[in-house]
Amino acid sequence: MSDLGLDELGDLDDGGQYAAGWMHEGAGFEEDDDGEEGEEDEGEEQARDEAVAVVNEAHLDDLVEEEDEESEDLPVVSRQRKTGRTQSAQGQWDPIIENVSLEALTEKMQTIARVELSSALEWGSGIRKPTMGFNSKGVARRELRCPFRGPANCNCPALLRVTEHEEDGSWTLERKRGAPHADHTQSNKKRGLPKHIACNVTSPTKMKLPAAKLKQVVREKFGAVSTDTLKQITSVRRRKKMKEQDQIVPRDQRSTHGGLQLWVDAHSRQALESKGTFGPHTAYVCGEPRLDSETGLITIAYSTENLLLNGYRQGQFGLPSILQVDCTHRLVLEGHLCMLFGTVDVAQHFHAIGYGLCSSEDEYTHSHVFRCLKKEMERLVAERGAAGASI
Numbered sequence: 276m277s278d279l280g281l282d283e284l285g286d287l288d289d290g291g292q293y294a295a296g297w298m299h300e301g302a303g304f305e306e307d308d309d310g311e312e313g314e315e316d317e318g319e320e321q322a323r324d325e326a327v328a329v330v331n332e333a334h335l336d337d338l339v340e341e342e343d344e345e346s347e348d349l350p351v352v353s354r355q356r357k358t359g360r361t362q363s364a365q366g367q368w369d370p371i372i373e374n375v376s377l378e379a380l381t382e383k384m385q386t387i388a389r390v391e392l393s394s395a396l397e398w399g400s401g402i403r404k405p406t407m408g409f410n411s412k413g414v415a416r417r418e419l420r421c422p423f424r425g426p427a428n429c430n431c432p433a434l435l436r437v438t439e440h441e442e443d444g445s446w447t448l449e450r451k452r453g454a455p456h457a458d459h460t461q462s463n464k465k466r467g468l469p470k471h472i473a474c475n476v477t478s479p480t481k482m483k484l485p486a487a488k489l490k491q492v493v494r495e496k497f498g499a500v501s502t503d504t505l506k507q508i509t510s511v512r513r514r515k516k517m518k519e520q521d522q523i524v525p526r527d528q529r530s531t532h533g534g535l536q537l538w539v540d541a542h543s544r545q546a547l548e549s550k551g552t553f554g555p556h557t558a559y560v561c562g563e564p565r566l567d568s569e570t571g572l573i574t575i576a577y578s579t580e581n582l583l584l585n586g587y588r589q590g591q592f593g594l595p596s597i598l599q600v601d602c603t604h605r606l607v608l609e610g611h612l613c614m615l616f617g618t619v620d621v622a623q624h625f626h627a628i629g630y631g632l633c634s635s636e637d638e639y640t641h642s643h644v645f646r647c648l649k650k651e652m653e654r655l656v657a658e659r660g661a662a663g664a665s666i
């Protein structure tokens with residue numbers, strides 16, 4: 276309705292929707308439309324039509340003005356929009372911790388997850404996709420819900436809200452009021468493993484257990500379980516294990532030099548630094564790794580800054596440097612030998628310096644890993660010495 280001519284205005288008293296909308300605002304015309312029409316004579320009806328026309332003209336100006344403001348949505352309804360009602364955030368969320376650093380917030384959330392979610396490790400993501408950045412009030416918010424949500428589990432309504440404040444960069448954690456956890460052991464799943472059992476048998480400590488021991492633990496914890504459930508437990512654990520392995524080397528690249536090269540590239544010092552995950556305890560590839568796809572020979576040395584410095588620290592005390600080296604089979608995913616490089620202090624305690632990955636335990640491998648670790652350690656000591664940092 277961008278332009279409203281007089282012809283259209285003439286139709287307005289026919290009881291159409293425009294007239295109905297205007298009647299609502301006009302004075303006392305609704306009553307005339309009631310069931311009393313039979314008693315009215317023609318004269319009265321004519322008078323009413325004229326009156327409506329007058330009212331219509333009186334509203335014409337209003338209409339034109341309103342059209343300027345809202346070019347659509349006729350008739351104009353005076354009722355307040357539902358979305359216009361302000362809902363106070365206060366009183367709906369109970370603060371757990373307010374205005375703390377990100378580290379304190381993360382630690383608190385881990386504690387809450389451990390206590391409330393038992394075997395599940397973290398809170399789920401929010402119902403709504405969070406908008407990025409800060410809103411007009413200078414906060415960025417995200418809602419986290421209990422992973423035992425949905426009709427398949429126990430419809431747990433528990434909700435947390437994380438708020439980041441723009442002005443001081445602090446964080447606040449709140450809990451939805453009146454939404455306690457449901458009984459997580461209830462399962463409405465029609466097929467598959469109940470979530471509380473699935474979470475329990477795939478926790479990091481349970482993943483380390485051998486199958487027979489795990490079966491015993493499950494029976495102690497959940498009572499008797501059927502053969503089907505035991506099969507489901509096995510497959511859930513297998514899937515989880517495969518997922519973890521795929522994160523290290525993609526499945527299609529497994530047992531190939533390409534996959535190994537991928538791992539080496541992803542764990543070089545430069546790659547880890549650019550990813551922002553490098554620290555004194557981050558394992559990275561030291562020196563130049565040898566990956567020969569033709570001969571199938573592989574030698575990679577890797578360590579962390581802190582472990583490398585063990586070699587230097589040992590040399591600072593009366594004893595001459597003593598190195599211990601040994602290889603272990605069947606430790607790594609790709610099946611290579613794992614070579615441990617270490618030293619012993621005055622109190623005869625062993626300290627690891629670094630590790631080597633190799634395809635064969637020969638002289639070249641030993642010297643290559645030793646050279647890589649030694650060079651990296653010397654570089655590190657020189658760098659830290661020049662920067663005046665602790666060694």
Ligand SMILES: [Zn+2]
Pocket residue numbers: 421422423431432433455456457459
């Ligand atoms: Zn819950």
